[in-house]
Structure formats: structure tokens, C-alpha cells
């Protein structure tokens with residue numbers, strides 16, 4: 001049966017990994033959540049910087065196909081998957097998680113870029 005309570009943030013762990021080589025990140029769940037919150041701040045900040053680049057990329061596009069740039073999207077998905085691959089031994093499935101996250105992310109960025117495209121005008125035929 002499942003516990004009706006959220007896990008305690010202070011106090012000792014209640015389980016351990018069977019792998020004797022496992023390296024702990026922190027000693028309490030509270031400490032892990034502080035690290036996660038800090039990483040989320042950095043991730044959101046980096047996403048905002050990425051978003052600014054995507055917005056600026058609009059200035060170099062002539063139409064909706066160029067906004068979507070499917071070959072570039074495929075390159076991005078392959079690249080982030082490769083970047084995640086060395087981390088898979090520590091977190092199985094990370095390449096799949098990263099790729100699917102980027103597919104969602106880039107899909108939303110392209111939709112936003114298509115909207116921003118409406119706010120631009122041609123300066124070079």
C-alpha cells in the first residue's frame with residue numbers, strides 16, 4: 001500500500017542502491033531539493049538566453065519553412081542526444097529523456113518563432 005504522506009525532507013534515507021559503487025549526491029532529501037531548485041534557476045535562465053537566440057534567428061528567415069528549419073531541428077536532436085550519452089551509465093535513459101525534452105522544447109520555440117515572424121518585415125528580397 002502507498003504511504004499517504006510526502007517523503008520527509010530531513011532525516012536519514014530509507015533505502016539504498018544495491019550497487020556498491022553508487023555515489024551519493026547529498027545526505028538529505030531537503031538538500032537534494034535545494035540543489036534541484038538551484039539547478040532549475042540556472043536552467044530557466046539558460047532557456048531565456050536560448051529563447052533570445054531563437055527570436056533573433058527570425059530575422060534570417062524568409063518563410064514558414066525556414067522558420068521550422070527541419071534539418072536543423074534534426075541536427076539539434078541528434079547533438080543533444082550525443083551530449084547526454086556519456087551520462088547514461090549514471091542515469092539510464094538520459095539520452096531518451098533529453099531528446100524528448102528537446103523535441104517538446106524546440107516544437108514550442110518554433111511555434112513562438114512563427115508568431116514572432118508576424119512582427120517582422122522584409123528588408124532584403
Ligand SMILES: C=C(O[C@@H]1C=C(C(=O)O)C=C[C@H]1O)C(=O)O
Nearest residue numbers: 054057067068069072073106109
Ligand atoms: C533557432 C532556429 O529556428 C528554429 C528553432 C530551433 C531551435 O530551437 O533549436 C531550430 C531550428 C528552427 O526550427 C534556427 O533555425 O536555428
